Amino acid sequence: MAALGWSDFFDAQLGADETSLARLRIATVHRSRLTAEGPAGAVKVNLPATSKTTDFAVGDWVLADPETRMFLRRLDRHALLERKTEGARVPQLIAANVDTLFIVTSCNDDFNPARLERYLALANEAETQPVIVLTKADQARTVTPFEEQAKALQRGLSVVTLNAKTPEAAQVLAPWCGPGQTVALVGSSGVGKSTLLNTLANKTGEDAQATGGIREDDAKGRHTTTARSLHTTQAGGCVIDTPGIRTLHLSDVAAGLDVLFAEIAELAPDCKFRDCTHAHEPGCAVQAGIAAGSVMPDRLERWRKLADENQDNTPQTTGPRGNKKPQGKRRKR
Structure with a gap:
């Protein structure tokens, strides 16, 4: 059970009359059925x-x-x-009880800092540790620019570079894939998520997850993974594979954005006006930070874009306590 991720957190939720029940971890979710992993295997x-x-x-x-x-x-x-999906009334569930989110991108034209920031906000909001995994390192002339841009996205962010096809990739990611730990793979199609899954879970032959290449003209890949699934890793943990995501809309991730843009969130309380937009108001601590060089102007612009999107997509509640109702979109700043 521990190898599947069972911990004291879940054990404490069991009632006295539930100790004899089967404890199962959901492995796949289909339109009309669920499969799970337990001590006896898949059921x-x-x-x-x-x-x-x-x-x-x-x-x-x-x-x-x-x-x-x-x-x-x-x-x-x-x-x-x-994540929020276009036209859906409720968010789409990606994965649960994840300790570490491997945000996978490749050392080519797929590398997109603005998209990576969206994944980071998602992980931060869930209080899941994010790790940027740069794949296809063997195909890049130099990986240094990719590593430097990735590390600058968030304070203390772990960034690793690897070739997903080699056994050494499992060793590089071993600190997050040990017994009882659960990681999830997210990223665009064609960046090597399926290849990385096969390496981490030691899947070969018919058991291996199908993989696909990318188009050289635009570095975009085809969807080889069509459903989310849970697998055990050779290091003793679990890995959740997910289909490629082309568009990630932000919703209800205000706390995650504060972690992502910590230099802005820390200065904002010192602004003269409580509803400061950090654009033109007198006494703006964030603008003072830009003048002092502690806040980069492009970071503020990206924060403003993501904060506005999050505000528009997050239902607001009004009314007396216990009788709150969703409110329409608020006007942008």
Whole structure:
């Protein structure tokens, strides 16, 4: 159970009458069925008519009847990665109970700092440790510019560079993939996520995840992974693979943006006006930071764009406590 990620956090949620129930970790979520991993291996989870598969994320822990595998209860998550999708009323669940998010990009035209910032905000909001994984290092003339740009995105950010096809890649990522640890892979199609999964999980032959190359003219890849899935790593942990994401809309990640743009968030409380936009108001501490060189103007512009998007996409609540109702979009600053 520990190898699958079971910990004291989940054990503490068990009632006295639940200790004999099957503890299963969701491995795949399909339109009409769930599969899970348990001590005896992979099993199908049966759902009552009142439950929907969309309520579950890969990585969830559930309790089920040990004989019938009928779902009884989902345990609380210690982390949840989710994203807003265009036109959807509820967020799409990406993965649950993830300790580390490997944000995978390659040392070519796929490398996009603005897109990486979106993934970082997502990980920060979930209180999941982000790690930038730069792949295809063997194909780049030099990896230094990619590493320097990635490290500048957030304070204390871990950045690793590797060739996902080599066994050494598993060694580089070993600090985050040990027994009981869960990592998730996110990034665009064609950056090497499936290749990296095969290396981490030691999958070969028919067991290997299908991989695909990228178009040389625009560095974009085809979707070789079509569903989220959980696998065990050769280091004793778990890895969750996800389909490539081309567009990531931000919603309800204000705290994540504060971590991402810490130099701005730390100065904002010192502004003269509480609703300062950090653009033109007198007594703006952030503008003073730009003048002093502690805040870069391009960072402020990217913060403003993401903060506005997050504000527009996050439902606001109004009304008395206990009777709050969603409010429409607020006007941009």
